[in-house]
Amino acid sequence: MSNDSVAKPRGAVKHFESGFEHFLFASRWLMAPIYLGLVVAMGVLLMKFGKEIWHLVTHVTSMDEGQVIVGVLTLVDVSLLMNLLIIIMFSGYENFVSKMEDLHAHADRPDWMGSIGFSDLKIKLIGSMVAISGIELLKAFMNVDILTDRHLAWLVGIHVTFLLSGLIFAIMEKLQGGEH
The missing domain is CATH 1.10.287 (Helix Hairpins)
Known part of the structure; x- marks a missing residue:
């Protein structure tokens, strides 16, 4: 058996392996719609925040102190959840999908972005x-x-x-x- 007959199957296996690895690597983009869905969820939370702030402003004179505190705590709750979604979206996208290279020099880029x-x-x-x-x-x-x-x-x-x-x-x- 010559070396050429052994080399061809190895080359085919290596080619298949390389193609499979590229396919697996490209599959990370299946996460992109998930991050887009989290942006939509932030929109829903923004509507919830708007509804709660409207309720607080329009009913503040008829609410007791406890109700006002619960309303404000609800606003804080929504804010924390939205902050968490931003951290998950940015760090998840950068860690698992793609680096946001075009944004590295952006003036508003958070310091933690890319390092979590x-x-x-x-x-x-x-x-x-x-x-x-x-x-x-x-x-x-x-x-x-x-x-x-x-x-x-x-x-x-x-x-x-x-x-x-x-x-x-x-x-x-x-x-x-x-x-x-």
Whole structure:
């Protein structure tokens, strides 16, 4: 058997392998519509924010202090969620789809953009979940008179679960040598 007959099958396998790897690499673009969907979700949240701010402004004189605080906490909640979506969209797109090379010199480009890795994203995600669940818990405590003990217990349990998860994530990152 000559070397030429052995080289041809290896070349075909290498060609197939290269094509398959390019196909896998190109499949990352399937994530692009997901990020577009998150932009649409931000539009929905913006409408929710507008509805809540309108309700606060038009009913402020008839609301008690607790209702105003719950309304403002709802605005903060929506704001935190939208901030989280921006972090997920930008860092997810840059980490998994494509670098935003044309925007590196943009004056409004956030400093963190392009520097948040998957590990950082997990920590920011769990931190945001703890903050959001904390706000929901605070809103519940403002309406403690209309909620059951069981409902409050669930809210506290969920918040504690997020908090413990965040601590475990942070400890795991520290043990792996992360700088967080």
